Amino acid sequence: MRVNNANGMANTIARCQTFARRNLTAPTLVRNALPQVCTLCMASAGDALLCVACAEDMPRVIAACPRCALPSPLALTCGRCLARPPAHEATIAAWRYAFPADRLLHAFKYDGRLALAEPLAIALADAVLQRNGPLPDRLIALPLAPSRQRARGFNHAQEIARRVAQRTSVPLVAAMRRVRDSRPQAGLALAARTSNVRNAFVATARLDGLAVAIVDDVMTTGATLSAAATAARAAGARRVEAWVVARTLPPTSRSRSNLSRAGDPLSADDATKAR
Ligand SMILES: [Zn+2]
Numbered sequence: 001m002r003v004n005n006a007n008g009m010a011n012t013i014a015r016c017q018t019f020a021r022r023n024l025t026a027p028t029l030v031r032n033a034l035p036q037v038c039t040l041c042m043a044s045a046g047d048a049l050l051c052v053a054c055a056e057d058m059p060r061v062i063a064a065c066p067r068c069a070l071p072s073p074l075a076l077t078c079g080r081c082l083a084r085p086p087a088h089e090a091t092i093a094a095w096r097y098a099f100p101a102d103r104l105l106h107a108f109k110y111d112g113r114l115a116l117a118e119p120l121a122i123a124l125a126d127a128v129l130q131r132n133g134p135l136p137d138r139l140i141a142l143p144l145a146p147s148r149q150r151a152r153g154f155n156h157a158q159e160i161a162r163r164v165a166q167r168t169s170v171p172l173v174a175a176m177r178r179v180r181d182s183r184p185q186a187g188l189a190l191a192a193r194t195s196n197v198r199n200a201f202v203a204t205a206r207l208d209g210l211a212v213a214i215v216d217d218v219m220t221t222g223a224t225l226s227a228a229a230t231a232a233r234a235a236g237a238r239r240v241e242a243w244v245v246a247r248t249l250p251p252t253s254r255s256r257s258n259l260s261r262a263g264d265p266l267s268a269d270d271a272t273k274a275r
């Protein structure tokens with residue numbers, strides 16, 4: 001969220017207070033999702049779920065490492081990616097995982113607000129198209145383990161990916177399967193996360209010579225998407241990108257951006273634990 005002026009900060013605080021007042025329970029969210037009303041500020045939103053002002057005011061990563069989407073001066077490849085490159089060549093993230101993006105993503109994924117897939121996908125597709133680079137040949141939604149998908153009733157990544165496919169005209173293919181349901185990543189350090197998801201994915205179709213983008217809602221450490229990228233590579237993909245709606249910043253970056261999350265009652269860590 002841009003808070004480089006007093007108005008921006010006032011808007012941020014107003015939205016925090018609106019969320020706190022409404023308590024964002026599932027029934028409240030459903031009531032607030034009536035057409036033409038912005039999910040975040042209740043202003044008129046035409047036929048969208050987010051008004052133009054809220055969509056423009058979402059938290060963004062201004063200068064990011066092209067490989068992992070973490071903040072990086074001059075948008076150069078960061079030291080971590082130089083030292084230990086992830087299996088994906090690039091990451092595109094529409095937003096930082098911060099208020100109010102975290103609320104939208106949580107409501108979408110855990111409160112069953114499937115309609116929110118639309119503004120999330122619009123934001124991701126816009127970020128992709130703004131990059132103005134070559135588009136991949138195929139999109140792949142990060143698969144859930146079958147048991148987890150049955151419990152949730154849908155694959156959130158698939159819901160986002162099929163809308164992004166429509167907006168970018170990149171075909172979405174079912175080319176990957178999750179063969180191992182790892183324990184939750186929350187609370188694990190990067191090395192533990194990496195081993196936790198190693199060999200969790202296999203490609204179910206050949207991807208020889210194709211550039212593919214793997215779509216998910218949030219990238220935290222990148223270990224899961226890197227594992228999926230490894231599977232795509234094993235199936236012959238020549239280039240793999242990770243496309244996510246939001247990127248969780250590491251603690252050092254988050255502490256630097258505390259100002260932009262003033263009043264945020266639920267930290268990214270708390271929300272990430274629910275993943
Ligand atoms: Zn709004």
Ligand SMILES: [Zn+2]
Pocket residue numbers: 065066067068069070077078079080081082
């Ligand atoms: Zn990086």
